[in-house]
Amino acid sequence: MNTNFENNTFLIESLKQGDEKAYSHLIEKFHKKLFTYAFSLTNNKPLAKDVLQNVFLNVWIFRDKLDSKLSIKNFLYTATYNEFIRQYWKNQSTKDLENKYAQALNEVIEETDEKSINTLISIVTQEIQNLPKKCKKVFLLSKEDGLTNMEISEYLDISIKTVEAHISKAYCIIREKIGEKTSSILFLIFPNKKTS
Known part of the structure; x- marks a missing residue:
């Protein structure tokens, strides 16, 4: 193991360059302590494991965004x-989502028969496919993959305002086709994601 990885700045710079040995060192050094911390928060070992897995995964995915001046230890705990x-x-919010799904379905069913619901879903699905390329990508990252605007901004290297503009544009295009039922239909298509 490279002892230089004990140097905070060197470790971060190595991570930013995609050094897998630096990443292995990071996990080996902090995994046990962070798991103990995560377990103290969750009181649930499987959940603590999931939390830690996501933390280390995001460190690697967004490694080029790391600031070499930060304390990697403080960063990981935060x-x-x-x-x-x-x-x-x-x-x-899982139960709330289930209730919202049922509510959205009921709201549509009250005014629309099953055939029409399927038609509306088809219309929205087609409109999403027809969105401008960048707009479509941003919209699907938000609704299908569940990324936050900040995560999309970092992933695509665009400003948050640009992300918001693309999502708003997508909503406007869809609303032109199906009007007030937009949120309900989007919730039926993407039940586990935000629709507004």
């Missing part, structure tokens, strides 16, 4: 806490 919060609200 990332673990933020991931715990994200997972907490995700699990907390």
